[in-house]
Amino acid sequence: MEKTVTSIENREQNKATARILTVLSSFASNIGEFGISELSQHLGMTKNMVFRAIKTLVEQDYVVRDPSGQRYQLGFRVLELQNTFSPEPTFRTLCAPYIQQIHELTGETVSLNIRALDYMVFIDGIETRKPGVWRLQIGALRALHANASGHLLLAFLEDEAIEGYIARQAALAAVNPRSSEIPLDRDALWEDIRLIRTRKYATALRQSSLPMLSAAFPIWDAENNLHGVMSVGGPNERFGPQFPALLDKLLAIMDSLCHRTRLYAANAGSEITL
Amino acid sequence: MKPAKRAAINSSAVHVFDVLRTVSNDAKPAGVSDISRRLSLTGSSVFRALTTLEATGYVSRYRNLPQFELGTMPYLLNRALLNRFELNAASRPYLGDMAQETGETVSLNARLGWYSVRICGIYGSRDIYHRDRLGELAPLHESLAGLAILAFLPEADHLKMLEFLDETGVKKPSPAAWTQSKDKIAEARKTSILTEELPMSPGFSAVAMPVRDHTGTAIASITINGPVFPSDKIPKLLSIRDQLEALIAKSPKRFVSPFAHIPANKIRLQNNKTKLAL
Numbered sequence: 001m002e003k004t005v006t007s008i009e010n011r012e013q014n015k016a017t018a019r020i021l022t023v024l025s026s027f028a029s030n031i032g033e034f035g036i037s038e039l040s041q042h043l044g045m046t047k048n049m050v051f052r053a054i055k056t057l058v059e060q061d062y063v064v065r066d067p068s069g070q071r072y073q074l075g076f077r078v079l080e081l082q083n084t085f086s087p088e089p090t091f092r093t094l095c096a097p098y099i100q101q102i103h104e105l106t107g108e109t110v111s112l113n114i115r116a117l118d119y120m121v122f123i124d125g126i127e128t129r130k131p132g133v134w135r136l137q138i139g140a141l142r143a144l145h146a147n148a149s150g151h152l153l154l155a156f157l158e159d160e161a162i163e164g165y166i167a168r169q170a171a172l173a174a175v176n177p178r179s180s181e182i183p184l185d186r187d188a189l190w191e192d193i194r195l196i197r198t199r200k201y202a203t204a205l206r207q208s209s210l211p212m213l214s215a216a217f218p219i220w221d222a223e224n225n226l227h228g229v230m231s232v233g234g235p236n237e238r239f240g241p242q243f244p245a246l247l248d249k250l251l252a253i254m255d256s257l258c259h260r261t262r263l264y265a266a267n268a269g270s271e272i273t274l
Numbered sequence: 275m276k277p278a279k280r281a282a283i284n285s286s287a288v289h290v291f292d293v294l295r296t297v298s299n300d301a302k303p304a305g306v307s308d309i310s311r312r313l314s315l316t317g318s319s320v321f322r323a324l325t326t327l328e329a330t331g332y333v334s335r336y337r338n339l340p341q342f343e344l345g346t347m348p349y350l351l352n353r354a355l356l357n358r359f360e361l362n363a364a365s366r367p368y369l370g371d372m373a374q375e376t377g378e379t380v381s382l383n384a385r386l387g388w389y390s391v392r393i394c395g396i397y398g399s400r401d402i403y404h405r406d407r408l409g410e411l412a413p414l415h416e417s418l419a420g421l422a423i424l425a426f427l428p429e430a431d432h433l434k435m436l437e438f439l440d441e442t443g444v445k446k447p448s449p450a451a452w453t454q455s456k457d458k459i460a461e462a463r464k465t466s467i468l469t470e471e472l473p474m475s476p477g478f479s480a481v482a483m484p485v486r487d488h489t490g491t492a493i494a495s496i497t498i499n500g501p502v503f504p505s506d507k508i509p510k511l512l513s514i515r516d517q518l519e520a521l522i523a524k525s526p527k528r529f530v531s532p533f534a535h536i537p538a539n540k541i542r543l544q545n546n547k548t549k550l551a552l
Contacts (some may be wrong), residue, residue, distance in 0.1 A: 017287045021330040028350035030357055034534075056284045060291060061542075074355045076386060076533055079296060080407050081332075081348035087300045089346045097331075114344050179426075196476040222357070263316055263353040270373070271366075271397030272381065274352050274408045 012225040016052070020044065023064055029220070029234050029259040061197040088274040091227055091261070092124050095219070098230065099126055105243070105249055108234035113216075114227070115153040118165055120144055123228070132210050133234040145169065145189055146182045146206035149229040154189075155196040156218065159225040162193065169203040201251070203243075211236040215243060217254040221266035230254060250270040286323075291313055293323040294332055294348070295544075297525040302341040303336035316455040344354070354398035359384050361485075361522075362394045363496055368518045373398040375514070376507055378500025380404050382485070385493055386533060390420040390436045391492075395454055404480075407552030413439070415455055418470050419495045423480035424455075425462035426492035438539050464516055466515075467508060477493050478548035481508070483515050493531065 026039055036054065054072055058064035061077035065134070095112050101127040103110045111125035111134070119141040129134040144150035144165060145177045154162055166186055172179040196202045202216040214233025221227050231241060232250070296309050310320045324342050327333040331347040354364055365382045372380040373396040381395035392410045397403055414420035415436060422430065435531045439446045447455060464470045485494040496515060522529045533541065 003426050014322055016284055017323075018292050018330055020284065020287045021290070021326065021332060024351070028347060030354065032358055052284075056287050060288070062291075064533070064536060073532065074351065074358065076355070076536075076543065077413055078348070078351045078355050079386075079391060079409055079543055081344070082352050083300070083344045083358060084410075086343055088349050093346060119355060126367065142305050187503050204549065219310055222363075223447055260350055263357060270370075270397045271390070272379070272406050272408050274349055274502050 019049055020053040020056050023050060024057055027063065027074040028263070030262055031259075033066050033073045035071050047272075082274055084172070088225050094260055095124065095230065095257065096227075099124060100255055101253050102230065102232050102250065103128070105253070106232050106234070106239065106246060108232050108239050109136055110230065110232045111149070113149045113153075113229045113231060115144070116141070116158055118144055118168060120147070120150045120153055120229070130233065130234070130238070132238070134214070134233050135213065143169065143180045143182070143184075145184045146180060147206075147231075148202040148214045148233075149231045151189070151204065152202040152216045152229050153190050154227060155193045155202070162190075188253055205236060205240075213243065214242050215247075215250070217250065218258075219254070219261050220258045221264060222262050223265055225266045227266045229262050230257070282475050289313075289319055290323040290326055294327055295340055297327075297333050298348065301345075303339070303341035305341045318457065328537060330523055334382060356391075356393045356408055359393045360528050364492075364521060364529070364545065365394055365485075365496075365518055366396065368514050369396045370397075371514050372498060372511055373494070374508055376498055378408055379404040380498070381419070381497045383417075383495050383497060384531060385414070385423050386402050386411075386416050386531065387536070387538040387543075388438050389489055389541070389543060390414055390417060390423055390495065392419070398500065400500065413444060415439075415452070418468050418480055418482040419497045421455060421458055421491040422484045422495035422497075423463060425459040425468070426484045426486050428491075432540070434538070441539070442542060457486065466512060481511075482511065485522070487529065488521055488526050493529065495521070 005025055006217045022043060022148045023039060023045075026034065026042060034042075036050050039045070039052060039054070054063060057075070058065065058072070061075045063072050064075040065071070066073050092112065099110050099112055107126045107128060110126065111122050113120050113122055113221060115121075120143075122136060122138050122140050124138065125136045127133055142150060144154045154165060157165075165183065166189070169180065169184045173183070192202070195262065200218060204214050206212045206214075214231055215235040216231040219227045219230060285446050292315075293309055296312060306317050306320050306324065309316045309324075313320070323469075324333060326340070328335065328345070331345045333342040334345040335341070336343045359404070360385060361382060369380045369382060377398040377400040379395065379397050381392050384393045389411050392406060392408055395406050395408065412420055414424050424435070436446065437511050438440040446452075458468055462484070466483055470480050478495060480499045482495050482497045484492040485496060487493050
């Protein structure tokens with residue numbers, strides 16, 4: 001009996017500890033300070049639970065009160081939690097759990113894509129086991145105008161840079177009409193770019209023997225540039241009807257990912273890391 | 275381990291943080307029995323702690339073995355912490371100019387209590403370079419970056435720092451070493467520059483210069499580490515540093531440390547380098 005009580009207590013203690021760690025994780029973003037009510041709302045915990053967690057974190061100096069004494073900010077003792085023998089997580093490592101979450105939510109193929117000059121490159125992802133799938137080829141290149149991810153990567157460039165891309169593609173097509181599988185329609189591309197800039201994500205319906213729908217979401221950096229794009233898609237007949245209902249959840253997952261990626265600058269090639 | 279002053283609000287959480295710090299300081303992924311032995315905790319306590327830490331992203335399993343390494347979350351927290359220093363983003367263009375000018379590694383070290391912490395840095399263009407890490411901590415008296423800060427703190431603060439070292443049990447500098455440091459500090463006050471030869475790399479040199487606010491008090495320092503440091507570059511580097519100080523003087527409140535409201539003596543940190551007995 002005593003053993004049972006002890007093990008229940010231990011389980012409870014670990015639940016409490018997991019809550020403490022979850023509260024601390026909320027500070028892993030560029031939002032500097034939180035109040036108890038905000039954390040409670042954000043984490044779906046009672047104010048009392050959050051208060052107890054914060055009390056322990058303050059006691060351990062992982063969280064400190066701000067100068068007003070009313071709100072809480074990340075504490076200096078977090079600096080003890082780093083390992084000089086292992087490298088800082090890469091962009092792919094940061095995105096991996098979110099690729100998994102989106103795949104579990106939609107059941108469709110998910111890919112992580114970045115821009116390399118005039119191309120989009122698949123750098124990670126999960127291919128669905130369902131019939132009729134996007135082929136996920138890690139390392140494969142696609143012209144930026146060829147799909148939703150590419151349009152999204154183009155949309156947040158300067159207008160001049162987009163016109164430069166269009167001109168280069170036109171020059172390529174003049175030399176070799178088969179240079180791109182999908183011809184570039186300048187007006188349609190600009191129309192889509194304006195839509196993407198307004199709603200902050202892209203969709204594309206590819207008409208083929210099996211019409212395919214894809215949606216692409218931006219992954220922002222510390223300076224409002226793009227690290228890359230997360231894309232999900234499948235046969236329109238299957239993914240099309242469920243997409244509107246899933247959109248809010250997809251945006252929430254991406255918002256959570258961007259809280260992390262916004263801690264890093266996309267063009268930080270020569271910067272020292274942790 | 276953290277003790278009397280930090281009463282255990284939740285003893286399970288205290289054990290979990292002890293386990294997390296052990297994983298943080300290990301050169302190799304750590305197993306349950308190893309951590310258990312070092313912390314004098316039962317294997318089941320350590321196992322439960324690691325399970326909780328793994329579930330929340332603080333540690334991750336190493337190659338599917340029963341060994342653990344630091345997960346993603348602590349790195350994100352450290353990034354978030356360093357981003358809270360306004361000087362971090364603001365100093366990047368200036369550090370970039372210095373890295374371009376010298377080809378060497380340039381870092382900005384902010385004052386945090388009686389420590390200096392590297393909050394930002396840019397590598398230069400040389401193939402052979404000095405590798406640094408963000409978040410590196412050192413007591414002010416133990417590093418060139420720290421001495422450059424100490425040089426532009428009031429004398430009374432030097433005494434407070436020595437008292438802090440006494441109080442926390444940190445190894446104080448010997449009288450001879452402190453005299454040597456004071457000489458360097460006096461020289462820095464005249465020239466605004468400190469230099470040293472780096473150990474293990476004969477001929478490699480390091481240079482540090484204070485970054486001061488509008489009152490002339492140091493809030494940070496810039497260090498340049500590299501194989502060959504050309505002394506004729508110093509005037510140019512000082513002029514770039516002056517531009518950063520001018521930016522700080524324009525809006526001093528913006529650049530106040532996010533921990534300025536906490537008394538320096540309350541900021542106590544421990545890692546492989548600082549080895550504070552708390």
